[in-house]
Amino acid sequence: MKRLLAATALALSLLAPAAHAVQPDEILPDPTLEARARALSQNLRCLVCRNENIDDSNAPLARDLRILLRERLTAGDTDDQAVAYLVDRYGEYVLLKPTTHGANLILWIAGPAMLIAGIGIAVYANSRRYRRVALPPSPEVLSEQEKKRLDELMQQ
CATH class of the missing domain: 1.10.8.640 (Cytochrome C biogenesis protein)
Structure with missing residues (x-):
């Protein structure tokens, strides 16, 4: 109780x-x-x-x-x-709600600007990383002799 x-x-x-x-x-x-x-x-x-x-x-x-x-x-x-x-x-x-002019304008803009800059840096770094990835080697062109040999092997 x-x-x-x-x-x-x-x-x-x-x-x-x-x-x-x-x-x-x-x-x-x-x-x-x-x-x-x-x-x-x-x-x-x-x-x-x-x-x-x-x-x-x-x-x-x-x-x-x-x-x-x-x-x-x-x-x-x-x-x-x-x-x-x-x-x-x-x-x-x-003031509980600071003004948005003068020196405070820098503080109001700094947060979103840094977020946009961070996203830009991340996108740039990712694009550079993916460009550095090695692509598979391109197939070389076969000579006439190699083409004939390949055709013979394919027909068997």
Whole structure:
């Protein structure tokens, strides 16, 4: 009975939704601004955690980022201005989805380019290997005397 109760408690704890790290004192009184802040914070990376957004992180720096974002929105910044402020302050690493221009363009293109180059090198190396395989020697042309002898042997 104890095992069943423990298994049930474990299953329920695994099925429970993840608790968000946003503290009650951070929540803005204006529901529209709070919704904007939540939407923006889903795309901002916690600089302490690995690939976790600031909305879900319990790190003190993530809390500071959430508060700073809400301050910028309360001050009247647009969504783009608020995110740009955080990017200017902390760098593009703060974005969970990095931009595809500037120096990042090289990183976005490098992976597919290297894949295509690798496939090209493999195809070239394989074609060279197959060209090096020795072909069977071509049959030499028989002389008239050999042809006569072959015909005699075939008739027997």
